[in-house]
Amino acid sequence: MIYWETVQPKFTDFLLAGDEISAIALARESLSNGASPVEFFEKCIAPSLQEVGKRFETLDIFLPEMVTAADLVEKINTEVINPALADAKDNKNLSLGKVLLATVQGDLHDIGKNMVALMLKVNGFEVIDMGTSVAPSDIITRAVQENVDIIGISALLTTCLPYMKEVGDFLVAKGIRDKYSVIVGGAATNPTIAEEMGANAYGSSAADGVEKCKMLLGKI
Numbered sequence: 001m002i003y004w005e006t007v008q009p010k011f012t013d014f015l016l017a018g019d020e021i022s023a024i025a026l027a028r029e030s031l032s033n034g035a036s037p038v039e040f041f042e043k044c045i046a047p048s049l050q051e052v053g054k055r056f057e058t059l060d061i062f063l064p065e066m067v068t069a070a071d072l073v074e075k076i077n078t079e080v081i082n083p084a085l086a087d088a089k090d091n092k093n094l095s096l097g098k099v100l101l102a103t104v105q106g107d108l109h110d111i112g113k114n115m116v117a118l119m120l121k122v123n124g125f126e127v128i129d130m131g132t133s134v135a136p137s138d139i140i141t142r143a144v145q146e147n148v149d150i151i152g153i154s155a156l157l158t159t160c161l162p163y164m165k166e167v168g169d170f171l172v173a174k175g176i177r178d179k180y181s182v183i184v185g186g187a188a189t190n191p192t193i194a195e196e197m198g199a200n201a202y203g204s205s206a207a208d209g210v211e212k213c214k215m216l217l218g219k220i
């Protein structure tokens with residue numbers, strides 16, 4: 001714990017300064033010191049981005065700095081975290097179920113959703129990732145086409161939450177609500193919102209999302 005208390009603020013500073021070399025070095029150093037890729041993501045990357053968001057909200061930083069921080073995180077995920085995570089597990093032949101993932105219409109945030117996709121894959125789920133800003137009707141059409149078990153939707157913008165609710169409403173209107181489990185996540189959601197959306201579950205993190213998907217399919 002003490003380790004993250006010192007490392008995480010340093011990492012935030014590197015993100016805000018756009019210091020790619022130091023940020024990547026810190027990620028590699030943490031992994032070689034024994035941190036797991038998921039631990040680094042949840043204890044360092046996620047809280048640092050939350051801090052970036054806070055500073056954006058209080059006008060201490062502006063959009064270009066938030067973009068720089070996001071780009072840097074994507075680079076670290078691609079170069080360090082994702083390959084380490086993919087190496088760490090070998091469940092590629094297991095199929096626990098099929099999950100369709102999408103970021104809700106109007107919302108372009110995908111760092112968290114991508115982590116959920118990767119964690120589901122390495123834990124034995126088949127994942128169909130529709131990307132960002134996906135219309136509710138497209139989500140339903142694809143879910144039906146692919147015969148998925150679970151529909152997972154991510155939202156970071158509160159203004160886009162009505163589209164998330166539309167997914168559930170469409171399923172009900174088409175009389176197919178019971179065919180699918182719906183799980184929601186992302187910084188604009190919480191357990192109360194999940195309930196209001198008519199979702200079957202809420203995932204607070206990628207790891208929690210994996211556990212909830214297993215639960216929904218009766219695998220634990």
Ligand code: B12
Nearest residue numbers: 053108109110112152154157158185186187203205206209
């Ligand atoms: C990085 C970032 C960006 C990047 C996004 C890059 C990208 N490729 O994703 C950029 C710079 C492009 C961006 C743009 C904007 N952003 Co922005 N952004 C952020 C920031 C700082 C971090 C988001 C993030 O990646 N967090 C880290 C990940 C790991 O967390 P996460 O997404 O929540 O995901 C975890 C869990 O929630 C969960 N999870 C996520 N999804 C799902 C799905 C399922 C199914 C499950 C089970 C679990 C799950 O697992 C993940 C891993 O643990 C947040 C601040 C914050 N507090 O979130 C603001 C924030 C979300 N942005 C905000 C805003 C306002 C914007 C802009 C409107 C700014 C502007 N003026 O243009 C635009 C909107 C663009 C659009 N149409 O979407 C606001 C939203 C306010 C609100 N309440 O709606 C925030 C909260 C900042 C703030 N405090 O003001 N942003």
